[in-house]
Amino acid sequence: MSGSNSPPSPINAAKARLTDAQKKKHHIESEKKRREAIRSGFDRLCGIVPGTEGLGRSEAVVLQSTVQYMREQIAEKERLTHIAMQQGNWQKNAIDDIYRQTEKEIRDREEAKENSMLGQG
Helix, strand or coil, X not given: CCHHHCCCCHHHHHHHCCCHHHHHHHXXXXXXXXXXXXXXXXXXXXXXXXXXXXXXXXXXXXXXXXXXXXXXXXHHHHHHHHHHHHHCCCCHHXXXXXXXXXXXXXXXXXXXXXXXXXXXX
16 A cells, blocks of 8 residues: 555644744744844853853854864864873873863753753743
């Protein structure tokens, strides 16, 4: 028996019954959620990247500052890795493991902080 002989699924039937006004409303709601997610992401960046607090809605400036900050952080990581390998018995893979663990701990703390802030709001 082919799928074309089966009745339409309830999901497809419900979608077919949406009016143009309902479709427009859903689109507007989806777009609002998308903009809020972007705004929240930029707010998070401003909380992480030094010098971006209070920049308002200048997303281009926040992105430029973020790129610069990331370049500085990558260079600092490379510098510290080089020093650790020169001064001790550190192997690159051990250093990378430490960085990964530290990054995970930071992400976990940030997530817990965000979750607690959401719970307060």
